[in-house]
Amino acid sequence: MANESTIQYGKGLDIGTVNLVAAEQNEKGEVVLRLKRNVFMDVPMDVPTKNMLTKLNVPYVVQNKRMYVLGDHAFELANVLNKPTRRPMKDGLISPKEADALGVMKLLISSILGEPRTKGEICYYSVPGDPIDSDMSVIYHKDLFDAVLKQLGYTPHHIVEGHAIVYAELAEEDFSGIGISCGGGMFNICVAYKSMPALFFSTSRGGDWIDNNVATVLGIKPAKASFIKEKGVDLMKPKTREEDAISIYYRNLINYTLTNIKERFVAAENMPSFPDPIPIVFSGGTSMAGNFIELVRAVFKEMEFPIAVKELRLASDPLNATAKGALTAALLEGAQTQS
Numbered sequence: 579m580a581n582e583s584t585i586q587y588g589k590g591l592d593i594g595t596v597n598l599v600a601a602e603q604n605e606k607g608e609v610v611l612r613l614k615r616n617v618f619m620d621v622p623m624d625v626p627t628k629n630m631l632t633k634l635n636v637p638y639v640v641q642n643k644r645m646y647v648l649g650d651h652a653f654e655l656a657n658v659l660n661k662p663t664r665r666p667m668k669d670g671l672i673s674p675k676e677a678d679a680l681g682v683m684k685l686l687i688s689s690i691l692g693e694p695r696t697k698g699e700i701c702y703y704s705v706p707g708d709p710i711d712s713d714m715s716v717i718y719h720k721d722l723f724d725a726v727l728k729q730l731g732y733t734p735h736h737i738v739e740g741h742a743i744v745y746a747e748l749a750e751e752d753f754s755g756i757g758i759s760c761g762g763g764m765f766n767i768c769v770a771y772k773s774m775p776a777l778f779f780s781t782s783r784g785g786d787w788i789d790n791n792v793a794t795v796l797g798i799k800p801a802k803a804s805f806i807k808e809k810g811v812d813l814m815k816p817k818t819r820e821e822d823a824i825s826i827y828y829r830n831l832i833n834y835t836l837t838n839i840k841e842r843f844v845a846a847e848n849m850p851s852f853p854d855p856i857p858i859v860f861s862g863g864t865s866m867a868g869n870f871i872e873l874v875r876a877v878f879k880e881m882e883f884p885i886a887v888k889e890l891r892l893a894s895d896p897l898n899a900t901a902k903g904a905l906t907a908a909l910l911e912g913a914q915t916q917s
C-alpha cells in the first residue's frame with residue numbers, strides 16, 4: 579500500500595582496502611552512493627598544526643587525543659608535508675600492524691554511512707571470502723566491523739563481496755553465474771546459483787600487487803606505477819615500457835584468477851550443475867583499465883574452462899557494484915522482516 583513514507587530502510591557498505599562506499603535508497607527510490615578513500619594521516623595535536631590545517635582548509639578529526647586527516651584530504655596534506663599517507667587495511671583485511679586502524683575506520687565509515695535513519699537500521703557490509711593464498715583471518719576482521727557498526731547504531735550483517743557482485747549485476751540471469759570484484763587489495767570471487775552462493779574465495783592479489791610488481795621491475799615507486807596505470811592504459815596495445823609492464827602483470831593476474839576458479843570448480847564437491855551457460859561479471863577499480871575485458875577474453879580463450887560460459891562482461895558501475903549489491907541484500911532482508 580502506498581503511504582506517506584515510501585522510504586525503504588537498510589544500507590549497504592563496501593569495506594575495501596582502497597575505497598569505502600556507502601549505498602542507501604532515498605525517498606524517491608534512487609540509490610545514493612558516497613565514496614571515500616580508505617586512507618589517513620596522523621598529525622601532531624598542537625596549535626601550529628591546527629593553524630596550518632585551517633589555512634590549508636583541510637578538515638581534521640580528533641580521537642583519543644590524536645589528530646587525523648582522512649580520505650582524499652590525506653593525499654593533499656601528504657603532498658604538502660612530503661610525508662606518506664597510511665592505510666588502515668592491507669590485502670582486503672584490517673591491517674594488524676596499524677594501531678590506529680580501527681579507530682580511523684570508524685570515523686571514515688561514520689562519515690559516509692551517516693546516522694541510522696531508524697533505530698538499529700540494517701547495514702550489510704562486504705567481507706572477503708577466505709583468502710586461498712594467505713592465512714589471514716576473516717573471522718577477526720568480521721568481529722571488528724560488527725562491533726564498529728553496532729557502535730554507530732546499526733544492526734550489522736555481512737555479505738561476501740563476490741556475492742554482492744552477483745546481487746548487483748546478475749539480476750537478468752536470475753542471479754546465476756560468477757561475480758568477481760577486482761579490487762586494490764584482493765580479488766573476490768563468488769559462484770552463485772539462483773542467488774545462493776555455492777563457492778566463494780578471495781586471492782590476495784589485486785591492483786596493489788600490479789603496482790608493486792611494476793614498480794620493482796621498472797625501479798620506480800608503487801605510487802608512480804599506480805598513477806600511470808590509472809591515467810589510462812590500453813592493456814591490449816601498451817605503448818611504453820611502463821604500459822608494457824602493467825599489461826604483462828594484468829595478464830598474469832587475470833590468468834591466476836581464472837585458473838584458480840577453474841581448479842576450485844574441478845575440486846569442489848556439491849557444485850551446482852548449471853543448466854545454461856553462465857555469465858562471468860567483473861567489477862572493482864582494477865577492472866577499469868582500458869580494454870580490461872578484452873584482455874580477460876583473450877586469456878580465457880587460451881584456457882579450457884570446466885563449464886559453459888555465455889559471456890564475460892564488465893559491471894555497469896564497477897566502483898560501486900559491491901556497495902549496491904550489499905544494499906540489495908539489506909533491502910531484501912528488510913522486505914522479509916516486514917512481511
Ligand SMILES: Nc1ncnc2c1ncn2[C@@H]1O[C@H](COP(=O)(O)OP(=O)(O)O)[C@@H](O)[C@H]1O
Pocket residue numbers: 593594595596597598760761762763764784785786804807808809810861862863864865866867868897
Ligand atoms: N582507471 C583505472 N584503471 C586501472 N586501475 C584503476 C583505475 N581506477 C582505479 N584503479 C585501481 O583500482 C583499485 C581500487 O579499486 P577498489 O575496487 O575500490 O578496491 P578495494 O575494493 O580494494 O577498495 C586500485 O588498485 C586502483 O589503482
Ligand SMILES: [Mg+2]
Pocket residue numbers: 592593594595759761762862900
Ligand atoms: Mg572492493
